[in-house]
Amino acid sequence: MYEKYTMHEIANKIKEKEVSIKEVLEDVYARIDEVEPKVEAFVSLTREYAYNRAEELQKKLDAGEDIGALGGVPVAIKDNMCMKDTNTTCSSKMLENFVSPYDATVVKKLEQAGAIIIGKTNMDEFAMGSSTATSAFKNTKNPWNLECVPGGSSGGSAAAVASNMGYASLGSDTGGSIRQPAAYCGLVGLKPTYGLVSRFGLVAFGSSLDQIGPFTKNVYDSALMMNVLAGHDEMDTTSVEYTVPDYTKSVGDDVKGLKVGVPTSFFKEGLPEESLQIFNNSVEVLKKLGCEIVEVNLDYAKYALPTYYIIATAEASSNLARYDGIKYGYRAKDFEDLQDIYAKSRTEGFGEEVKRRIMLGTYVLSSGYYDAYYKRAGQVRSLIVNDFKKAFETVDVIALPTTTGAAFKFGEKQSNPIEMYLEDIFTVPVNVAGVPAISIQGGLDKNNMPIGLQFIANNFEEEKLFKVASAYENATDFHKAQANI
Amino acid sequence: MKITEQEVRHIASLARLRLSDDEVEKLGEELGQIKEFVETLNEVDVSSVDATAYILDKQNVLREDELKPSFDRELILKNAPAKEAGCISVPKVVE
Numbered sequence: 001m002y003e004k005y006t007m008h009e010i011a012n013k014i015k016e017k018e019v020s021i022k023e024v025l026e027d028v029y030a031r032i033d034e035v036e037p038k039v040e041a042f043v044s045l046t047r048e049y050a051y052n053r054a055e056e057l058q059k060k061l062d063a064g065e066d067i068g069a070l071g072g073v074p075v076a077i078k079d080n081m082c083m084k085d086t087n088t089t090c091s092s093k094m095l096e097n098f099v100s101p102y103d104a105t106v107v108k109k110l111e112q113a114g115a116i117i118i119g120k121t122n123m124d125e126f127a128m129g130s131s132t133a134t135s136a137f138k139n140t141k142n143p144w145n146l147e148c149v150p151g152g153s154s155g156g157s158a159a160a161v162a163s164n165m166g167y168a169s170l171g172s173d174t175g176g177s178i179r180q181p182a183a184y185c186g187l188v189g190l191k192p193t194y195g196l197v198s199r200f201g202l203v204a205f206g207s208s209l210d211q212i213g214p215f216t217k218n219v220y221d222s223a224l225m226m227n228v229l230a231g232h233d234e235m236d237t238t239s240v241e242y243t244v245p246d247y248t249k250s251v252g253d254d255v256k257g258l259k260v261g262v263p264t265s266f267f268k269e270g271l272p273e274e275s276l277q278i279f280n281n282s283v284e285v286l287k288k289l290g291c292e293i294v295e296v297n298l299d300y301a302k303y304a305l306p307t308y309y310i311i312a313t314a315e316a317s318s319n320l321a322r323y324d325g326i327k328y329g330y331r332a333k334d335f336e337d338l339q340d341i342y343a344k345s346r347t348e349g350f351g352e353e354v355k356r357r358i359m360l361g362t363y364v365l366s367s368g369y370y371d372a373y374y375k376r377a378g379q380v381r382s383l384i385v386n387d388f389k390k391a392f393e394t395v396d397v398i399a400l401p402t403t404t405g406a407a408f409k410f411g412e413k414q415s416n417p418i419e420m421y422l423e424d425i426f427t428v429p430v431n432v433a434g435v436p437a438i439s440i441q442g443g444l445d446k447n448n449m450p451i452g453l454q455f456i457a458n459n460f461e462e463e464k465l466f467k468v469a470s471a472y473e474n475a476t477d478f479h480k481a482q483a484n485i
Numbered sequence: 486m487k488i489t490e491q492e493v494r495h496i497a498s499l500a501r502l503r504l505s506d507d508e509v510e511k512l513g514e515e516l517g518q519i520k521e522f523v524e525t526l527n528e529v530d531v532s533s534v535d536a537t538a539y540i541l542d543k544q545n546v547l548r549e550d551e552l553k554p555s556f557d558r559e560l561i562l563k564n565a566p567a568k569e570a571g572c573i574s575v576p577k578v579v580e
Contacts, residue, residue, distance in 0.1 A: 101560050194540050208539055237546040238539075306523040317500060324501070327573055331566035338578050342501040355502055359493075359512060360519055362500040373523065378536025380526050385537055417515055418522050434540030459540075 001027050003164035007073055007221040010167055011114075014061070014072040021054040021061070021072035021116070028074040028118060032165045035485055038146060040138045041160040043079045044087055045119040050074070053116045068114030069224060075110060076160045076169040079120040080127055081212070082201040083107045090203050091135035092125045094323050094330045094349035104201020105233045106170060106212050113228040118166055121156030125351045126320065127177055127205045129153050130423035131413070134353040139410065142184060143483035144449055148407040151181030154215070158185040161215045162483050168225055169215045174206045175308050176402075176427025178213045179439035183402035183452020186441050186481060187215050188222045188469070191427075193459045194434035195240035198233030204319040206312040207238075209431040218479060219440065219470040223247035226462060242460060250463040255471040256290030258464075260455075261395035263298045267426060272405055275451065278443040279401050282453050282472070286399065289471050296391045296398060300383040304429035307384065309421060310364050310377035311432070317361025323349060356417060381432055388433045392458040397468050400426055402439040402452030430456055438465040441478040450481070487517040 002010055002024055013019045029047065036042060054072065061067050077083065080090045082100035084107075089095045103111075110117065124134040132140045132155025140155045142148040143163035150159040154171025158181035161169050171178040173191040182189025190213040197212045204210065214225035230244040262283060268276070287293055325331035325345025332344035350358070364373035391398060403426060413419045430437040435456055442453025453472065457464045473479050493513045497504045504512065558571060565573045 098564055101556055101564070234548070238541065240541065240543070300529070303526055303529060306526050309519065310523050310526075321501075325566060326575060328564035328566070335576065337576050339501075341576065343503050346501050347503045350502075356512065356515060358500050358502065359496050360516060363488075363496050363516065363520075364523075366496065366499060375536055376526050376529075376531060377523075378538055379531035379534040380529050382534050382537040383529065383531070385540060416518060418518055421519075421522075 003031065006217050007070070007167040008224055011070055011073050015067075017061070021058045022051070024072060025050055025054045025074055025116060025118070028166060032118075035143075035163050036165065038485065039141050039143055039159050039163050039165070041121055041140050041156040041163070041165060042076070042119045043089055043091060043122050043137060043156070046083070046086055046117055049086070050116050050118050057114060057116070068112065069228060070110065071114030073115050073168070074118045074166050075115045076119050076121050076157060076166040077107065077117055078123055078154050078157045078169070078171050080123060080172060080203040081106060081170065083117060083120070086120065088120070088203065089137070090126045091123045091137055092349065092351065092354070093136045096136070096330065098328055100201075102201065105198035105235060106229055107201065109228055121154070121160055121169060123156055124153035125354050126203070126316070127153040127172060127174055128316070128353050128357050130176070130180060130420055132156060132181075133410065134351060136351055142407045143485045144186065145407065147409050148449070149184070149410060151184035151407060153177040155181050157215050158182055158187055158189070161185070161187055161217065163485050168221055170212055171215055172202055172210055172212050173431065174209045174312060175431050176424040178215065179402050179427050179437060179452065179454060180423065182215055182439045183450065184407035186450030186479070186483065187217060188219055188441070189213065189215050189439045190222050190226065190462070190465070191430060191437050192226065192230065192462060193436040195238050196242065196436070196460065196462070197229045198231075198236040198239045200233055200235035206315040207319060208315060209308075209312060219466055219473050220248060220251045222438065223251050223466045245463060247462060247466055250466040251470040252474065253467040253471070255468055258291045258397070258468060259294050259395040260286055260291045260468065261294050261296035261391055261398040263296050263301065263398060263400055266298045266301045267400050270404065271401065274445055275401055275405050278445065278451050279453070282442045283399065285472060285475050286468075289475055291468070294395050296395055298387045298391060298429065300380060300387050301429045303380050304384055304432045305421065305425055307377045307380045308424070308428040308432055309360070310373050311381065313357045313361030314365050314374050315361070317358045317365065320354070320358055325349070384429060385433045388435055388456075388458070396457070397464050398456040400454050400456070401442070402426060402454040406445045406447065406449035406451055426454065435459055436462050436465060438469050440469045440473060441481070443478055444481060448481075450478070486521060488513045488520065
């Protein structure tokens with residue numbers, strides 16, 4: 001009933017007491033009861049907690065207290081973020097029964113801002129995948145077409161918001177896991193600068209790459225979410241001390257004279273004609289808005305994908321070594337000795353894709369191969385970082401497609417692992433360089449499926465992303481199209 | 486190029502994973518393909534380039550060595566697959 005409202009609109013309605021927090025929450029759970037059987041975006045729901053919070057917050061509001069920028073707004077989080085006393089499964093048998101003993105910093109921040117967490121969303125197992133189909137529990141469907149994947153790894157978070165089961169959600173992005181599902185589900189997805197959002201309480205995958213960010217229906221809500229999420233946290237040593245601006249102030253700014261770099265030589269090859277046409281149309285929109293379009297070279301961006309698969313799997317093999325059946329997580333039932341517990345618990349607890357990546361990561365780090373793979377990948381990473389540095393000396397932002405096309409069908413891109421890895425070709429360079437990027441609704445393809453448009457900025461220049469993304473949004477109607485479910 | 490059976494078994498043992506014969510065969514094939522794919526990095530001249538492990542400038546992050554409240558033992562033990570007398574229990578490792 002209230003789904004026509006965006007996150008900040010519903011927050012205002014609650015504040016103005018046009019609607020009660022309980023009514024909004026009931027409405028969202030009614031929507032979940034209706035469409036979740038078809039979409040399967042959630043691993044677990046937190047109804048009891050949510051209704052208790054609603055009551056608490058309403059009391060505060062009625063007493064005249066400020067309940068925060070997201071006061072009373074129902075949001076979902078990816079099931080790799082800890083929320084005290086709830087399961088955090090990473091969509092893996094390994095953590096199926098794990099109960100978080102503490103809150104992730106982002107959960108605390110959401111709560112402090114008054115948000116109500118309604119449930120935990122499905123994902124590729126341990127965030128390894130681009131379709132959410134490596135989940136050990138269920139296949140999440142794309143609300144725009146139930147035969148298609150929602151993208152991944154944060155597919156549940158994207159599908160939930162795209163089908164109005166929550167006004168916003170959190171995902172994590174190691175190689176594109178927020179931006180690619182945002183593109184496939186017609187949403188705004190942001191991967192913030194590395195170090196801007198605390199990862200305390202996020203289950204680690206690739207520690208030099210992982211960032212948490214929001215899924216929203218529009219750019220303003222993305223900026224508002226970042227006001228809440230960004231900031232230093234002493235519990236995360238990679239968290240940066242940075243004075244967080246009011247990001248919503250950049251929304252709607254004039255983009256006349258803004259220099260937009262287009263790395264044509266990087267993405268042109270292998271991009272289907274229709275996707276290229278849609279991207280070119282987007283560039284025309286930017287030109288009409290007064291942006292100056294500049295050709296930029298990202299000479300080493302084509303090496304980002306192999307670089308990423310070495311670094312991410314190496315870090316994953318090391319991060320996932322902690323799942324040994326001892327302290328927490330799955331322990332095999334029958335075993336002979338300690339070595340047997342380790343091997344059996346890991347063998348039975350991890351799924352196929354996770355094992356494949358642990359194997360690759362272990363291989364590239366193993367004695368005799370370290371220099372040839374891991375060290376070399378680190379060196380190429382430096383060249384990619386420099387590519388972006390150089391580009392941002394002449395342009396404000398870089399524009400490129402988020403993906404090569406719209407969401408694919410279940411079962412496609414599975415003939416070999418590399419085919420699925422190529423899904424991340426346009427998103428991965430951003431994680432390798434650490435810079436921030438946003439994916440917004442760029443257009444619709446001939447089947448009326450959403451196509452993402454990605455903007456990249458220099459470190460800590462999220463404001464430029466919100467500025468250009470909101471200008472594009474204001475100039476077009478694509479974001480108004482909704483999944484018909 | 487396929488990774489040999491012996492090599493796959495060696496990596497699996499380092500990673501504490503047990504693989505069936507079929508899995509060894511399949512992973513040998515797949516890892517070989519991925520290996521070929523990542524070896525495109527060999528085209529790049531990296532002779533005078535330092536490796537980036539971390540994109541941030543900051544180095545070590547230190548704090549004062551002070552006692553702070555930590556988690557309750559019982560709370561943490563709730564997630565232990567097996568426990569005894571306030572400890573996580575494991576099979577005997579020393580004879």
